[in-house]
Amino acid sequence: MQRRACIARWELQERYVSGPPCMSGKPLSPYSKRIALALSLLLFLPAIATVAAPPGLRISTPSISPASPGPNDQVTVNVTVTAGSGVKNVTIHYTTDNWNAVNTTVVASYNSTSQRAIAHIPPLYNGGNVTYYIVAYDNNNNKATNDNNGNYFTYNVPAGSGFTATTGLWIQIGVVIAAVGAAVSVGFYSLRHRRPTS
Structure with a gap:
């Protein structure tokens, strides 16, 4: 019961940092308070750095x-x-x-x-x-x-049906050769069957 009363009195007082005097024995000195503050900041620094850091890749x-x-x-x-x-x-x-x-x-x-x-x-x-x-x-x-x-x-x-870009190129070349061949055939036919002029 005395311990609870001591803790209640401590909660009303702000001059103790580390705990009620009935638990720690005596109040902290100003130097000890600074050390306690520095240590508590060091404990929270990683959390602050994590919040402040930009998101990763x-x-x-x-x-x-x-x-x-x-x-x-x-x-x-x-x-x-x-x-x-x-x-x-x-x-x-x-x-x-x-x-x-x-x-x-x-x-x-x-x-x-x-x-x-x-x-x-x-x-x-x-x-x-x-x-x-x-x-x-x-x-x-x-x-x-x-x-x-x-x-x-x-x-x-999946493998193609055999028609590839290379096949398409060969088809185009074949069409061009056929067209040239047809033109040459028509030309020879025309030259061969010329009517003589009088």
Whole structure:
């Protein structure tokens, strides 16, 4: 009971910092009060710094368009990238042979208003698997990578029906050769069947 009364009296007094005198024995000196204040500030400093620090560099999960690309489709990779200090650049790193020999880096265009980065991966005419991840830097040169926790992002392109850009080029060349051949044939026929003039 005496202890509760002591604590109640202490709550009404403001000259003790560390606790009621019945618990600590005596009031704090001015020097001890300064040390207690400095220690309490040090305890709260990490929380203050966390609140004041700008948000870190973050990369969202990307999306692709078209969602199920065909062999003639250019694929657009769309991803949100945010940073408190602003985004310096975003790149898409991709491979078509599981990182063996074909590793390509594409610089994405970044819109700071929408915070969206967009990059294009060219068509995979013969089909196959595309594996990719995203790397971004903020204006303080901090780096962030989103590689799907080491699993990477992937999409599969089915093999085409045999008609590729190369096939299309050969068809165009064939049409031109046929047209030239027809013109030459008509020319020879015309020269051969000329009527003599008298």
